[in-house]
Amino acid sequence: xxxxxxxxxxRLRWGIGVLLGVGILINYFDRVSLSVAAPQLxxxxxxxxxxxxxxxSGFFWSYALLQIPVGLILDRYGVTAxxxxxxxxxxxxxxxxxxxxxxxxxxxxxVGLGIAxxxxxxxxxxxTGYWFPRGERALATAIFDAAAKFSNxxxxxxxxxxxxxxxxxxxxxxxxxxxxxxxxxxxxFYRDPSAHPKLTAVERExxxxxxxxxxxxxxxxxxxxxxxxxxxxxxxGLTVGFSAYGYSFYLFLTWLPDYLVKSMHMxxxxxxxxxxxxxxxxxxxxxxxxxxxxDRLIARGYDDTLVRKTVLIGGMVLGLAVLGAPFTTDPRWxxxxxxxxxxxxxxxxxxxxxxxxxxxxxxGTATIGGIMNFFNNLMGVVAPIVTGYIVAATDSFSAAxxxxxxxxxxxxxxxxxxxxRLDPIPEPGAL
Numbered sequence: 001x002x003x004x005x006x007x008x009x010x011r012l013r014w015g016i017g018v019l020l021g022v023g024i025l026i027n028y029f030d031r032v033s034l035s036v037a038a039p040q041l042x043x044x045x046x047x048x049x050x051x052x053x054x055x056x057s058g059f060f061w062s063y064a065l066l067q068i069p070v071g072l073i074l075d076r077y078g079v080t081a082x083x084x085x086x087x088x089x090x091x092x093x094x095x096x097x098x099x100x101x102x103x104x105x106x107x108x109x110x111v112g113l114g115i116a117x118x119x120x121x122x123x124x125x126x127x128t129g130y131w132f133p134r135g136e137r138a139l140a141t142a143i144f145d146a147a148a149k150f151s152n153x154x155x156x157x158x159x160x161x162x163x164x165x166x167x168x169x170x171x172x173x174x175x176x177x178x179x180x181x182x183x184x185x186x187x188x189f190y191r192d193p194s195a196h197p198k199l200t201a202v203e204r205e206x207x208x209x210x211x212x213x214x215x216x217x218x219x220x221x222x223x224x225x226x227x228x229x230x231x232x233x234x235x236x237g238l239t240v241g242f243s244a245y246g247y248s249f250y251l252f253l254t255w256l257p258d259y260l261v262k263s264m265h266m267x268x269x270x271x272x273x274x275x276x277x278x279x280x281x282x283x284x285x286x287x288x289x290x291x292x293x294x295d296r297l298i299a300r301g302y303d304d305t306l307v308r309k310t311v312l313i314g315g316m317v318l319g320l321a322v323l324g325a326p327f328t329t330d331p332r333w334x335x336x337x338x339x340x341x342x343x344x345x346x347x348x349x350x351x352x353x354x355x356x357x358x359x360x361x362x363x364g365t366a367t368i369g370g371i372m373n374f375f376n377n378l379m380g381v382v383a384p385i386v387t388g389y390i391v392a393a394t395d396s397f398s399a400a401x402x403x404x405x406x407x408x409x410x411x412x413x414x415x416x417x418x419x420x421r422l423d424p425i426p427e428p429g430a431l
Contacts, residue, residue: 010200012198012199013140013207016127020124021146022182023087026182028152029151029158031113032156032253033155033175034055035156035257036156036171036272038052038055039261040168050385051388052258053386054385054388057384058106058107058111059114059380061381064375064377065374067122067370068226069370070370071371072223075217079123079130082123086119088180089116091176092116094172096109097113097172098172099169122369128141128354130193134212135210135295136210137295138290138294138298142286145286146282146287150280152276156275160271192215213357225367229364229368229371230371235368236414237418237420239372242372242411244379244407244408244410245349245411247408248322248341248383251383252278252342253380257271259397262397263329274335278335290348294351308354309351309419314348315344316344316348316408316411318345321340322408353369356372359423386403
């Protein structure tokens with residue numbers, strides 16, 4: 001009876017979920033465009049591997065540093081206003097890369113893009129908390145998280161075709177156009193539930209009764225909430241574990257095409273095709289395991305925390321398959337090991353992104369997401385640079401992959417010993 005009733009509900013919330021996913025998809029087109037264009041940039045601007053590592057990290061300097069401030073701003077002003085400004089600015093800064101004249105100007109454009117796109121994931125996590133009951137949160141989160149992986153399946157080949165046929169500047173031009181079109185779509189279609197004219201009373205009550213995150217700022221104020229959350233061990237367990245995931249994710253996001261070109265001796269188009277394979281596997285794992293399967297098991301009565309943490313920790317353990325890549329020179333085996341690693345990490349990722357809305361006190365979801373994503377994206381700074389120096393020093397990616405495995409072990413320990421049950425943190429003053 002409950003299933004029939006749910007099936008007949010309006011499904012505006014899933015339209016919002018898809019809209020958020022498309023935003024992250026295009027957001028990541030902007031990010032991967034530089035890794036695809038890297039071989040042409042290396043030749044045109046005479047860049048060494050360590051210089052390229054700095055260039056690949058440029059986006060993450062500003063993106064990471066703004067995560068906590070953006071979380072506070074989102075919790076104060078809401079998703080609608082902040083994301084409208086963000087999507088407009090990122091289309092402009094992406095376009096600025098088209099006119100870059102060297103290392104410094106490309107780096108500056110990437111820093112600007114990081115500033116503009118900083119609200120992307122915290123805003124999506126916060127909006128998902130507003131729009132979805134707890135029992136649908138895993139799949140709803142997996143939609144926008146899987147978009148980050150799927151961007152490499154279609155974005156890398158798309159940008160590669162443009163770069164090979166028209167040059168690297170047009171690669172950035174195409175992503176800028178797509179970004180502006182998304183700004184228009186978000187401006188027209190997104191509202192928070194309390195302000196959306198097409199949300200019916202029936203669906204609104206279903207979302208609320210299922211444990212949706214209440215709208216509105218924290219009663220204690222954003223800075224007081226930040227200080228309160230930074231003293232919670234649960235928040236640090238989530239943060240350390242998710243940062244370890246981020247190290248491997250950003251290593252592959254920024255260096256995988258170049259790894260296939262240099263270590264497996266492929267051209268740009270062939271490397272783009274091979275790059276798409278592990279990201280396609282990751283997309284499926286993200287949606288099916290990290291999303292659908294979790295919601296299904298919880299709906300059948302399995303313990304919420306046990307289900308989510310099993311996938312979270314199990315996915316990180318599978319990520320250790322990255323250690324197989326240094327021991328093969330066969331591109332098929334290299335891609336197989338990387339596909340296993342990315343699939344495991346992808347299954348864990350939407351669980352990580354669903355946790356802020358599951359454990360946050362009122363008005364704290366984006367702040368927890370900002371803390372988590374700040375340290376996660378510091379790995380977006382560290383991983384490309386460390387990898388660049390390792391490759392420059394050893395002329396090999398082997399030690400870089402081993403370093404990623406060591407970081408994953410630290411993250412697994414944080415999830416096991418620090419995260420605890422996924423219950424809401426008490427309101428400040430309630431302890």
